[in-house]
Amino acid sequence: xTRTHRLIVLLAAIALLGAVAVxxxxxxxxxxxxxxxxxxxxxxxxxxxxxxxxxxxxxxxNMAWGPHRDELTSVPxxxxxxxxxxxxxxxxxxxxxxxxxxCLQAVHGKLRDGYRALVLDAHLHERHxxxxxxxxxxxxxxxSGRTVAWTVFVSGDSYAGTSFSTRTSIxxxxxxxxxxxxxxxxxxxxxxxxxxxxxNVWGVTFADDTRFFATVATGGQTYLVxxxxxxxxxxxxxxxxxxxxxxxxxxxxxxxxxxxxxxxxAPWRLYVLDLRTLRETATAEGRSVDDQAVWRDGRTLxxxxxxxxxxxLWTVPADGSGRPxxxxxxALAPAFPAG
Amino acid sequence: xxxxxxRGTPDTSRPxxxxxxxxxxxxxxxxxxxxxxVSLVTDxxxxxxxxxxxxxxxxxxxxxxxxxxxxxxxxNGFSALVRLLGGRLSDRHxxxxxxxxxxGYGLSALCKPLxxxxxxxxxxxxxxxxDRTGKGLRTAxxxxxxSLSCEPAVRGRAFGVHRAMDTAGALLGPLTAFVILRLAAGxxxxxxxxSGCVAALGVLILLLFAPGRTxxxxxxxxxxxxxxxxxxxxxxxxxxxxxxxxxxxxxxSDSFLYLTLQRRLELxxxxxxxxxxxxxxxxxxxxxxxxxxxxxxxxxxxxxxGHLALLAAYGLLIxxxxxxxxxxxxVLTLHGxxxxxxxxxxxxxxxxxxxERLRGSGLAVVQTGQAAARFLCSLAFGAAWTAWxxxxxxxxxxxxxxxxxxxxxxxxxxxxxxxxxR
Numbered sequence: 001x002t003r004t005h006r007l008i009v010l011l012a013a014i015a016l017l018g019a020v021a022v023x024x025x026x027x028x029x030x031x032x033x034x035x036x037x038x039x040x041x042x043x044x045x046x047x048x049x050x051x052x053x054x055x056x057x058x059x060x061x062n063m064a065w066g067p068h069r070d071e072l073t074s075v076p077x078x079x080x081x082x083x084x085x086x087x088x089x090x091x092x093x094x095x096x097x098x099x100x101x102x103c104l105q106a107v108h109g110k111l112r113d114g115y116r117a118l119v120l121d122a123h124l125h126e127r128h129x130x131x132x133x134x135x136x137x138x139x140x141x142x143x144s145g146r147t148v149a150w151t152v153f154v155s156g157d158s159y160a161g162t163s164f165s166t167r168t169s170i171x172x173x174x175x176x177x178x179x180x181x182x183x184x185x186x187x188x189x190x191x192x193x194x195x196x197x198x199x200n201v202w203g204v205t206f207a208d209d210t211r212f213f214a215t216v217a218t219g220g221q222t223y224l225v226x227x228x229x230x231x232x233x234x235x236x237x238x239x240x241x242x243x244x245x246x247x248x249x250x251x252x253x254x255x256x257x258x259x260x261x262x263x264x265x266a267p268w269r270l271y272v273l274d275l276r277t278l279r280e281t282a283t284a285e286g287r288s289v290d291d292q293a294v295w296r297d298g299r300t301l302x303x304x305x306x307x308x309x310x311x312x313l314w315t316v317p318a319d320g321s322g323r324p325x326x327x328x329x330x331a332l333a334p335a336f337p338a339g
Numbered sequence: 340x341x342x343x344x345x346r347g348t349p350d351t352s353r354p355x356x357x358x359x360x361x362x363x364x365x366x367x368x369x370x371x372x373x374x375x376x377v378s379l380v381t382d383x384x385x386x387x388x389x390x391x392x393x394x395x396x397x398x399x400x401x402x403x404x405x406x407x408x409x410x411x412x413x414x415n416g417f418s419a420l421v422r423l424l425g426g427r428l429s430d431r432h433x434x435x436x437x438x439x440x441x442x443g444y445g446l447s448a449l450c451k452p453l454x455x456x457x458x459x460x461x462x463x464x465x466x467x468x469x470d471r472t473g474k475g476l477r478t479a480x481x482x483x484x485x486s487l488s489c490e491p492a493v494r495g496r497a498f499g500v501h502r503a504m505d506t507a508g509a510l511l512g513p514l515t516a517f518v519i520l521r522l523a524a525g526x527x528x529x530x531x532x533x534s535g536c537v538a539a540l541g542v543l544i545l546l547l548f549a550p551g552r553t554x555x556x557x558x559x560x561x562x563x564x565x566x567x568x569x570x571x572x573x574x575x576x577x578x579x580x581x582x583x584x585x586x587x588x589x590x591x592s593d594s595f596l597y598l599t600l601q602r603r604l605e606l607x608x609x610x611x612x613x614x615x616x617x618x619x620x621x622x623x624x625x626x627x628x629x630x631x632x633x634x635x636x637x638x639x640x641x642x643x644x645g646h647l648a649l650l651a652a653y654g655l656l657i658x659x660x661x662x663x664x665x666x667x668x669x670v671l672t673l674h675g676x677x678x679x680x681x682x683x684x685x686x687x688x689x690x691x692x693x694x695e696r697l698r699g700s701g702l703a704v705v706q707t708g709q710a711a712a713r714f715l716c717s718l719a720f721g722a723a724w725t726a727w728x729x730x731x732x733x734x735x736x737x738x739x740x741x742x743x744x745x746x747x748x749x750x751x752x753x754x755x756x757x758x759x760x761r
Contacts, residue, residue: 006547013543017536024533025519028526035524092398112517114609131609133601135397154611155393164393167608180608197721265459290401306401 038066042330043084050074050087052122053099053337061094062086063309064330072103072124077336080313080328089124093136095294096120096335098145100173104136104152117150119173128176133167138243138292139333142206146173149204149212166202168214170229185227187216188235194218201225201234203243203292205253213237213244213253224253224273238278242268243292245301247318251275254283254293254301254318262288270303272318281320296336304332370488371497373548374481375504380541381444382505384451385470386512387534391520395527402460417468418475419707426479426703436480436487436699437549443477444545446470448538454531479703486690486698488550494690495638498683499630506623510616570701575692579639580708582747583685586646587712589739591653591720593618596674599729603656604667617668621675622682629679630687638688639751645680646744648673653737657730685709 001009038045045068052059058080062073068086072094075084091103092115101120106113115132117139134154141148151168168182182201187194196218204214204227212227216234224241225234244253253275256268266288272281283301293303301318304311309330316324328334396402429439450470457463482498489497515537516530523529571577591599597614600606633641652673659666686702693701716736723732 001547010543010547013540017540021533021536024529025523025526028519028523028529030523032524032526108521111514112612113520114612116609131607133608133611135394137397153393153397169608195725197725199725264461 035065035069036067039064042066043081043328045073045084045086047088048085050085050089050124052096052101052120052124052335055337058334058336059094059096059101060313060328060334061091061332062330063307063311063332065309072101075328080331087124089120091333093139093150094333094335095139095141095148096145096337097141097143099337100141100145100148101335102139102141102148102150104132104139104150115152117148117169117171119148119171119176127173128171130169130171130178137166138168138203140204140206140292141173141335142209142212143248144209147171147206147209148173149206151202151204166200168201168204170204179229182214182227182234185232185234187218187225188233189218189223190236205244205246205292207246207250213246215242215244215255222258224255237275238273241273244273245293245295247295248298252318254295256289256291256293270301270316272301272320281318283316283318283320283324284322285314285316285324287324294334294336302327302334302336367493367497367500368489370550371485371500372504373544373550374485374488375501377444377541377545377549378481378501378505379508379511380537380544381447382508383512383515384534384538384541385447385474386509387516387519387530387537388451388454390513390516391527391530396460396463399525399527400458418471419711421472421475422479422707422710423700423703425476426483426699426701429480429483429699430697436484437545437551439699440477440480440484440549441542441545443473443475443480444538444542446473446476448473448535448542451531451535451538455528479699479706482686482690482702482706483698484549486686486702487695491691493634494687495630495633495641495684496627497630498687499627499633499679502630502679502683503623503626506619506626510619510623570693570697570704573692576689576701576704578750579685579689579692580705582639582642582743582750583705583709584712585743585747586740587709588716589736589743590646590649590713590716591733591736592713592717595717595720595724596652599656599733600667600670602729603659604663604670606664606667610664610667614667614671617671618675618678621672622678623675625676625679626683629676630683633680633684633687638684638691641680642684642688643744643747643751645677645684646740646747648680649677650737650740650744652677653733653740657734657737 042064045062045064045066050059050072056077057074058077059072059074062068062071062084070090072087072089072091073084075082089103091105093104095102099122101124103118103120105116105118107116115136117130117132118126119128121127132152134152136150136152138151147170149168149170151166153164154167155164170179183199187199198218200217202215204212206212210229214225214227216223216225222240222242223236224238224244225236227234240257241255244255246253251274253273255271255273257271258267259269268288268290270283270285270289270293272283287305289303289305291304293301296302296315299318300315302313302315305314307329311332312329313327313331313334314324315327316322425439425443429436447470450466453466457466485497485501486494519526519530519533571580593615597611600614601611629641652670655666655670685705689702689705690698720732720736723735
């Protein structure tokens with residue numbers, strides 16, 4: 001082949017590959033634009049004031065397509081499928097309690113996207129703001145509303161490629177003081193101090209402002225741990241527990257358990273652990289749940305499952321009875337102020 | 340297509356663009372620019388994927404990517420074997436470098452569209468492993484091609500140009516992915532498709548424009564096998580490998596360095612994802628000047644000096660009481676300077692010590708030794724970090740690096756006969 005021939009081949013290839021690349025991008029852009037249009041048959045969403053501590057209201061991230069997608073919306077707790085009031089505040093993850101909210105959101109920059117955590121008051125006004133080093137995954141507020149926690153996924157660096165770790169931080173909602181990384185706490189495995197390079201902590205759930213539960217992973221095993229902010233310790237309680245959620249009375253923990261003999265794509269089931277007897281109870285939900293569940297009251301769990309618009313909310317009794325019921329379509333990360 | 344090429348059209352039958360304008364100071368030969376372009380384009384493609392992968396896994400597929408790094412040891416071992424194999428295969432038949440490199444680039448290119456079809460962690464892991472296998476396969480033959488395409492006197496500069504182009508691609512990749520996702524929110528399929536197209540373009544540029552057969556003689560297979568074994572019996576190769584391993588054993592991995600940097604200098608969390616960009620920018624800017632400096636002052640000397648820059652970075656991290664963005668940028672500049680003074684320069688120094696017909700194998704042996712040593716270091720550093728904390732672990736690494744550098748200085752004492760050639 002002469003130089004000219006090669007250049008012709010190259011130019012032809014650039015034209016062809018360029019056309020494929022542009023086509024794929026336009027196709028994806030069209031699909032993305034579609035998500036900004038309201039879908040017929042979806043929930044009614046109207047802008048309006050959203051309060052975090054309004055009795056009888058539930059707040060969650062609205063996933064329904066349209067101009068208010070990803071915004072915090074409130075619905076009547078008695079009719080979660082009803083009309084939604086959209087706040088204008090966009091969050092990827094959210095939780096609230098005691099009149100305080102935590103919102104983990106994306107920040108769209110000029111050259112790259114970042115993430116930040118906002119601590120919000122009951123009127124959704126920003127009280128504190130923290131830059132995040134990775135992708136938001138879990139968020140929780142203590143029952144009093146004075147302490148918040150969140151977890152992000154951090155990917156090592158662009159050369160190493162595929163190693164991921166979690167980073168869990170706790171912030172004081174009043175002073176704004178931040179504990180960056182719970183991995184700095186001392187970890188006790190079955191009562192003995194345990195040091196490991198591969199330690200990861202995620203999914204905090206608060207008992208009060210100093211004591212909490214969370215998941216610790218090390219050596220390919222996950223543990224439910226009891227955390228203490230004064231002692232700066234994490235003590236293992238039980239094995240094979242991820243994303244714990246403490247019941248309002250503090251006696252039980254709902255969590256996702258990795259079960260044997262099911263597809264590795266969908267390995268988790270929703271369980272409840274009695275903290276006094278350490279007895280595990282499987283809920284009636286038979287599908288794989290990858291979420292940190294929320295207690296609507298002392299008897300009912302609310303959790304997310306994949307749906308047509310990314311996520312739907314479901315409920316199931318915590319005592320293993322009954323069956324799962326759909327609570328709201330196109331919704332994620334609910335909070336129930338009353339309890 | 341490349342077979343026809345390697346039989347020799349007029350402009351590639353000469354040892355790979357080695358002849359430039361007679362009488363002019365040799366600039367970088369066309370073949371090096373071609374290989375640099377291939378690397379640039381390929382890095383745009385692969386870094387596009389790397390940049391969006393975490394978000395794709397967590398945000399789009401809803402997967403929990405924890406424990407993804409667990410298999411790193413296995414991958415690293417496998418990738419080392421593949422790299423040795425790539426070097427060895429490419430030396431057969433008197434220079435199949437281009438063919439082996441093309442297979443490596445091609446394998447990685449095929450993996451990009453495959454990402455569109457797999458949606459579970461084990462399968463995605465397998466595709467990424469295949470991608471890395473392609474990378475392992477192509478590195479040594481590509482470096483052999485670069486070294487064979489230029490005059491020995493300008494090898495440092497040639498590798499510097501190549502590494503700068505490579506790094507430019509690594510910086511452009513995430514930017515490209517960002518632009519696509521800005522145009523099409525959630526358009527990961529578009530990112531993977533564009534990445535595949537870009538990778539295919541890289542393979543095509545390699546096939547069309549890279550030099551084919553590069554070595555002159557075709558040694559008998561048997562003779563070559565013995566020669567490969569004899570590689571480490573050559574004092575120059577042995578010394579260089581020893582130094583690369585010694586220094587690699589005390590080179591803390593990038594991710595640990597960034598973690599330490601963030602903790603010691605108390606940088607805001609949102610700075611963390613930007614730290615690798617600082618290193619890459621310094622690497623990009625310094626690769627060519629330091630490569631030229633290596634040509635003038637001696638490659639092995641610069642290779643050593645580069646490690647002193649790393650030692651200085653460790654020193655700043657250990658002694659700093661608390662930090663500022665300014666101090667962080669000094670550390671990142673030193674880190675990027677370390678790469679600029681060692682990465683391409685080591686390849687150039689290896690090429691000096693290995694005869695043409697064993698170039699691929701020689702490069703593979705030295706680079707594999709270095710990579711294996713760095714992997715061991717990251718395991719040991721992780722353990723030390725857990726047991727003693729980041730400052731003590733880094734102090735230990737710095738002490739080790741100082742000792743390794745001193746030993747290497749002894750091992751690499753200028754050999755009068757060789758240095759005179761510079």
